Amino acid sequence: MSEAEKIATETRSEFGKGAARRIRRDNKIPAVIYGHGNDPVHVILPGHQTMMALKHGGANALLALDVEGTEQLALTKDVQVDPIRRVIEHIDFVAVRRGEKVxxxxxxxxxxxxxxxxxxxxxxxxxxxxxxxxxxxxxxxxxxxxxxxxxxxxxxxxxxxxxxxxxxxxxxxxxxxxxQISAEALEAELEEAEAEAGIEHDVSDAEIAEAQDEAAAIDAGDDAAAKGDSAE
Known part of the structure; x- marks a missing residue:
């Protein structure tokens, strides 16, 4: 793995949804660092640089965060991404030390x-x-x-x-x-599974219309026969 990328952070002092929205509007990312028995440290990260660092580092990206002048190695644990805009909304890090096993x-x-x-x-x-x-x-x-x-x-x-x-x-x-299973074999397996489960195929609209026409023809024939009987 390559050397952890260094990223300068800002201390986060405002919290809540409104504050988080203001941070994101400035193209920055709210984040929190956990670990080593210390209280969580809330920080703000530069949006573009952080996004590129995570993309390059993969699922377990390691960053060297500058927190008030002190370097803190931080392992990415959870990244929340907006499902529509695909932008990073929040990051959870775990504080680690060089040589430490994780x-x-x-x-x-x-x-x-x-x-x-x-x-x-x-x-x-x-x-x-x-x-x-x-x-x-x-x-x-x-x-x-x-x-x-x-x-x-x-x-x-x-x-x-x-x-x-x-x-x-x-x-x-x-x-x-x-x-590799062929399309024909897959279809046969599905039909067999449906038969065992007692699942019947849905009747198509054309089949329904045909059945209705046949029923109407039978009814019409019955009516005609009834009229003929009455005339006699």
Whole structure:
């Protein structure tokens, strides 16, 4: 992992939704730093620089925050993003020290093309490890190049860098390569499952209209027959 990016912070003294909105209008981000038994430290971060640092650092970005002249290493733990505007609304950090071990979930990146007519399924998209705070892997790369049907990649097969310890079960399935199912076979499986569950297909509008026409024709025939009987 690259050196933590240094970011100057401002002390946050106003709180509440109104204050948070004013901070965001100035293209800044409210944040809080927890950890080491200290009281939470509320700060304000520069919006663009922080966003780029998080993008570069990945899911477990480590920043060197300048808090009132003192550097504080801070590990990103939660980033709240507006679902519509896609801007960062708030960040939670955990204070860490150089050399300190931390527990993190590291993403899995699958690369390569498996054998023809196979399907690559990522069973677990992240894996839990313990690593030094300043040497957290950004991701673990798993290659499926040429992998045949039946190939299974387990957690113990991951290439962990020095100083990183696997915390998940060694036999945890990470990637599973199975036979690719055809559209016809998938449809047959769905129909079989629906039949077993007693699910009937919905009747189409055309089928309903046809049934109504047939019923009307039968009724018309019955009426005509009734009139003929009356005339006799």
């Amino acid at each position: 527990t993190v979930d590291v993403p899995i990146h699958v690369v390569g093309d498996a054998a023809p007519d196979t399907l690559v399924v990522t069973e677990n998209a992240v894996i839990s490890v313990e690593a030094e705070a300043t040497h957290i892997p950004e991701f673990f790369e798993v290659s499926v190049q040429g992998a045949k049907e039946g190939t299974q990649i387990l957690a113990k097969e991951l290439d962990l860098p020095k100083g990183t310890t696997l915390l998940a079960d060694e036999d945890l399935l990470i990637v599973n390569v199975t036979q």
